[in-house]
Amino acid sequence: MTRIESVRLRTVLDSRGNPTVEADVHTESGGHGRAAAPSGASTGEYEAIELPAEEAVAAAREHAVPRLEGRAFAADQREVDQALHAADGTDDFSTIGANSAVAISMAAAKAGADVLGAPLYQHLGGAFRGRNYPVPLGNVIGGGEHAADATHIQEFLAAPVGAPNVRDAVFANAAVHETVGELLTERGTPAAKGDEGAWAPSISDAEAFELMAEAVDEVEDAFGFDIEFGLDVAGAELYDADEDAYVYGDTTRSTEEQVEYIADLVEEYGLVYVEDPLDEDDYEAFAELTDRVGDRTLVCGDDLFVTNTNRLQEGIERGAANSILVKPNQIGTLSDAFDAIELAVESSYTPVVSHRSGETEDATIAHLAVAADAPFIKTGTVGGERTAKLNELIRIADEAL
Numbered sequence: 001m002t003r004i005e006s007v008r009l010r011t012v013l014d015s016r017g018n019p020t021v022e023a024d025v026h027t028e029s030g031g032h033g034r035a036a037a038p039s040g041a042s043t044g045e046y047e048a049i050e051l052p053a054e055e056a057v058a059a060a061r062e063h064a065v066p067r068l069e070g071r072a073f074a075a076d077q078r079e080v081d082q083a084l085h086a087a088d089g090t091d092d093f094s095t096i097g098a099n100s101a102v103a104i105s106m107a108a109a110k111a112g113a114d115v116l117g118a119p120l121y122q123h124l125g126g127a128f129r130g131r132n133y134p135v136p137l138g139n140v141i142g143g144g145e146h147a148a149d150a151t152h153i154q155e156f157l158a159a160p161v162g163a164p165n166v167r168d169a170v171f172a173n174a175a176v177h178e179t180v181g182e183l184l185t186e187r188g189t190p191a192a193k194g195d196e197g198a199w200a201p202s203i204s205d206a207e208a209f210e211l212m213a214e215a216v217d218e219v220e221d222a223f224g225f226d227i228e229f230g231l232d233v234a235g236a237e238l239y240d241a242d243e244d245a246y247v248y249g250d251t252t253r254s255t256e257e258q259v260e261y262i263a264d265l266v267e268e269y270g271l272v273y274v275e276d277p278l279d280e281d282d283y284e285a286f287a288e289l290t291d292r293v294g295d296r297t298l299v300c301g302d303d304l305f306v307t308n309t310n311r312l313q314e315g316i317e318r319g320a321a322n323s324i325l326v327k328p329n330q331i332g333t334l335s336d337a338f339d340a341i342e343l344a345v346e347s348s349y350t351p352v353v354s355h356r357s358g359e360t361e362d363a364t365i366a367h368l369a370v371a372a373d374a375p376f377i378k379t380g381t382v383g384g385e386r387t388a389k390l391n392e393l394i395r396i397a398d399e400a401l
């Protein structure tokens with residue numbers, strides 16, 4: 001019924017203006033799914049390989065498409081994803097590119113859902129999913145690899161943990177973003193936006209903390225529910241291996257000082273979420289920090305785990321974190337992303353489904369988060385490629401699909 005008739009691949013624009021892979025999957029029964037690969041800027045060293053988009057398309061046409069057309073069933077996600085692995089033949093998708101793999105994997109899922117006549121989240125998650133919605137973590141102020149001459153910490157994320165529903169949560173994050181913009185204007189600080197639509201002013205990290213605290217308080221009063229905030233430190237980008245230190249402009253911190261610094265920030269600002277506070281190779285320092293603050297906040301591994309069950313398993317054994325960021329393009333298929341979520345949940349790690357800094361209008365991750373019952377999703381605050389996911393969450397909750 002859902003046998004794949006054709007897989008078409010092309011390159012389209014992503015939000016940074018770079019080419020990315022888009023896939024169309026058609027089934028023999030007339031079903032259709034379309035999806036596009038996102039792309040990171042602060043990529044983890046252990047991520048699956050993103051090939052230049054044209055190269056990825058050519059390689060997938062040669063190796064993967066013949067294994068899918070007339071052979072695989074779009075609704076059988078494991079079969080589709082195994083065919084992609086078999087076509088690639090490496091453990092990091094370096095033959096066909098994780099960008100081709102993830103676009104095809106997600107397009108097949110959508111084609112399967114289309115034939116079945118079910119919303120994507122239900123096809124992926126089953127009949128009992130669709131009652132819980134993730135809290136959106138919204139990037140409000142940012143710098144690092146996402147904007148020049150802005151904060152050293154990559155992302156300051158609003159976290160509307162007390163929102164009564166997903167729509168109010170989404171609007172609260174937009175309000176925090178707007179409020180920060182107003183506070184910057186009042187201070188006469190000009191601010192452009194970074195790759196994810198967050199404000200990227202030329203201010204110190206300390207000033208960004210003060211701005212976030214003020215904006216979150218203001219919006220909390222206006223909306224009447226609890227709003228906290230968190231960070232993506234993107235520690236691997238700050239860590240300088242030669243100096244064995246974290247470099248924040250003129251300030252450097254040893255690993256011990258970095259652990260201390262983050263633990264103090266968790267205390268001072270009541271941070272509910274801290275992603276990649278340390279370097280991607282330092283399981284030990286991660287474990288030390290988790291030991292200190294893991295009862296109060298999520299310590300999330302992004303570059304540390306790269307949505308990879310082997311790396312997550314090591315982290316679980318070493319007590320490195322209590323949360324994992326899940327980005328399908330880091331590992332290449334939806335099946336692999338689901339495996340990471342399942343291992344996380346079994347081990348009491350909180351899964352956080354996430355966008356990339358380079359995005360498209362594709363809204364698959366909104367469905368993935370609902371299908372997997374993930375408590376959080378990180379997918380920006382404003383900007384069309386970000387609101388594509390946020391508005392899709394609102395539609396899912398409104399049963400408008």
Ligand SMILES: O=C(O)[C@@H](CO)OP(=O)(O)O
Binds near residue numbers: 040042044145356
């Ligand atoms: O570090 C991150 O978590 C992401 C998304 O916010 O950034 P990038 O896609 O550049 O890796």
Ligand SMILES: [Mg+2]
Binds near residue numbers: 232234275276302303
């Ligand atoms: Mg990150």
